[in-house]
Amino acid sequence: MNVVVLLGAPGAGKGTQAPLLAARLEIPVVATGDLFRAAVREGTPLGLEARRFMDAGRLVPDEITVRLLLERLARPDAADGVILDGFPRTAIQAAALDAALTARGAGVGAAVLVDVPGEELVRRMSGRWICRANGHPYHEVSSPPRVAGVCDLDGSELYQRADDQPDTIRTRMDQQLGSLREVIDHYRAAGCLRSVDGLQAIDRVAADIDAQLTAAGIRGAAGSGRAAGA
Ligand code: ADP
Ligand code: ADP
Numbered sequence: 223m224n225v226v227v228l229l230g231a232p233g234a235g236k237g238t239q240a241p242l243l244a245a246r247l248e249i250p251v252v253a254t255g256d257l258f259r260a261a262v263r264e265g266t267p268l269g270l271e272a273r274r275f276m277d278a279g280r281l282v283p284d285e286i287t288v289r290l291l292l293e294r295l296a297r298p299d300a301a302d303g304v305i306l307d308g309f310p311r312t313a314i315q316a317a318a319l320d321a322a323l324t325a326r327g328a329g330v331g332a333a334v335l336v337d338v339p340g341e342e343l344v345r346r347m348s349g350r351w352i353c354r355a356n357g358h359p360y361h362e363v364s365s366p367p368r369v370a371g372v373c374d375l376d377g378s379e380l381y382q383r384a385d386d387q388p389d390t391i392r393t394r395m396d397q398q399l400g401s402l403r404e405v406i407d408h409y410r411a412a413g414c415l416r417s418v419d420g421l422q423a424i425d426r427v428a429a430d431i432d433a434q435l436t437a438a439g440i441r442g443a444a445g446s447g448r449a450a451g452a
Contacts (some may be wrong), residue, residue, distance in 0.1 A: 224303030230336035233347040240307040255305035279393030332438040333409035336420035351380040
């Protein structure tokens with residue numbers, strides 16, 4: 223089972239890299255932000271609860287987030303592995319993930335930090351548009367869609383997230399960067415932290431992530447297109 227964690231500040235490029243990597247490793251992306259946005263859209267009790275935190279730019283409490291993630295990991299399509307985008311975001315979440323994977327005889331294969339400094343994060347989030355169907359991200363300057371307002375990958379409509387407004391962007395950075403550091407420390411201590419320069423062009427970042435995963439012994443990341451075995 224290949225479990226790859228993509229780490230980075232809000233706006234670092236995790237959601238851009240995750241589907242590229244999923245296609246190469248042939249395992250699904252699990253993005254807690256997307257799961258929460260779907261729950262909000264569907265108006266479920268969990269969605270209503272999560273929305274208060276998301277709109278304020280704060281982290282959703284660990285108890286709710288871990289429950290959501292574990293339910294998703296229990297689905298059959300996650301049996302061979304997953305790429306985690308946006309989870310874990312606290313040390314408590316990282317420990318809960320370790321425990322769940324250990325129970326399956328597995329573990330996090332690599333945690334890759336997409337490293338981007340603060341002022342660029344603000345620029346990226348304020349120009350971000352994402353698609354309604356699958357959350358694929360675009361940027362109005364650096365990564366525009368081929369047809370304005372339409373997702374290249376699935377044809378759905380693009381919109382700007384409510385939490386990508388300047389005030390909420392600043393709150394998210396204030397609220398979330400401290401706990402990102404905790405998670406980085408967790409994986410550094412576990413010996414599986416790797417880092418790439420997220421300021422490069424999207425395809426260069428993708429190539430560096432591939433190289434890091436290959437170095438970590440994660441199969442299927444070298445461009446062969448097939449994830450070999452479990
Ligand atoms: P971004 O792409 O900007 O990093 P996400 O789409 O991953 O943002 O997450 C959007 C919001 O959903 C977060 O600001 C937070 O409120 C909530 N969220 C997502 N993942 C988590 C998590 N692992 N723990 C707590 N809250 C989360
Ligand atoms: P995250 O999921 O980490 O919050 P996203 O993948 O949604 O980040 O990217 C945030 C914004 O930055 C999006 O508008 C995206 O198109 C843009 N972006 C992502 N990677 C790059 C890059 N390497 N160079 C320039 N812009 C990028």
